Amino acid sequence: MDMYFAPLACSLASRITAYEAGLPMRFVQVDMETKQTSEGDDFFALNAMGQVPTLRADDGTLLTENPVVLQFLADSKPESGLAPNGGMARYRLQQWLNFIATELHKAVFIPLLDPKATEDGKAYALSKAKRPLDRLQAHLDGREFLLDGFTVADAYLLAVLNWTRATTMNLAAWPAIATYYRTLLKRPAVAKAVAEEFALYKEEQARRQAA
Ligand SMILES: N[C@@H](CCC(=O)N[C@@H](CS)C(=O)NCC(=O)O)C(=O)O
Numbered sequence: 001m002d003m004y005f006a007p008l009a010c011s012l013a014s015r016i017t018a019y020e021a022g023l024p025m026r027f028v029q030v031d032m033e034t035k036q037t038s039e040g041d042d043f044f045a046l047n048a049m050g051q052v053p054t055l056r057a058d059d060g061t062l063l064t065e066n067p068v069v070l071q072f073l074a075d076s077k078p079e080s081g082l083a084p085n086g087g088m089a090r091y092r093l094q095q096w097l098n099f100i101a102t103e104l105h106k107a108v109f110i111p112l113l114d115p116k117a118t119e120d121g122k123a124y125a126l127s128k129a130k131r132p133l134d135r136l137q138a139h140l141d142g143r144e145f146l147l148d149g150f151t152v153a154d155a156y157l158l159a160v161l162n163w164t165r166a167t168t169m170n171l172a173a174w175p176a177i178a179t180y181y182r183t184l185l186k187r188p189a190v191a192k193a194v195a196e197e198f199a200l201y202k203e204e205q206a207r208r209q210a211a
Pocket of ligand 1: 009010011032049050051052053064065066067101
């Protein structure tokens with residue numbers, strides 16, 4: 001499997017998932033400014049949206065969209081327990097994946113992280129954060145994970161919460177979320193994935209400054 005990723009982007013969830021499940025994966029870095037892959041390919045030719053994560057499965061199939069890619073990875077190693085096999089638990093997983101994708105990732109964090117967003121735009125995005133974060137705070141209070149054990153939804157939420165480091169978002173107002181985030185960062189697969197991508201992020205920044 002090939003995973004097209006950008007350091008510390010939402011594709012971090014796929015790296016965490018691969019490490020948690022012990023899935024063999026070849027990571028191909030994408031420069032999000034030039035949309036060139038580290039192999040010299042035009043990323044738009046692979047994904048017309050130019051977005052990570054983009055997965056090439058072993059049979060050559062291309063898959064996009066975090067909630068889908070993450071479930072595909074979990075289902076590639078069912079014994080990992082990273083996604084419930086079916087029934088209501090699977091719908092709950094999908095509920096959280098969609099919640100993270102729409103209410104947090106796209107609605108709140110993308111505008112907060114976008115250097116082209118205006119201050120008004122960022123303030124509006126921040127104002128949209130309270131309701132989903134209150135909802136998450138209530139759910140995570142007294143819980144270690146979104147479901148009964150660690151799943152791909154936790155990998156995705158970790159990748160999104162990790163962006164608080166680069167924004168004005170302060171998790172102090174949501175202590176259960178802050179504790180959840182800090183605790184997840186200590187999981188070996190998470191710590192390894194975050195450390196590796198942080199190093200790649202720094203390298204990318206240095207390359208851009210030198211150019
Ligand atoms: N709908 C996509 C969105 C993925 C996405 O927003 N990826 C960001 C990185 S976190 C990206 O590639 N942004 C570059 C762009 O939109 O040009 C998904 O759920 O996978």
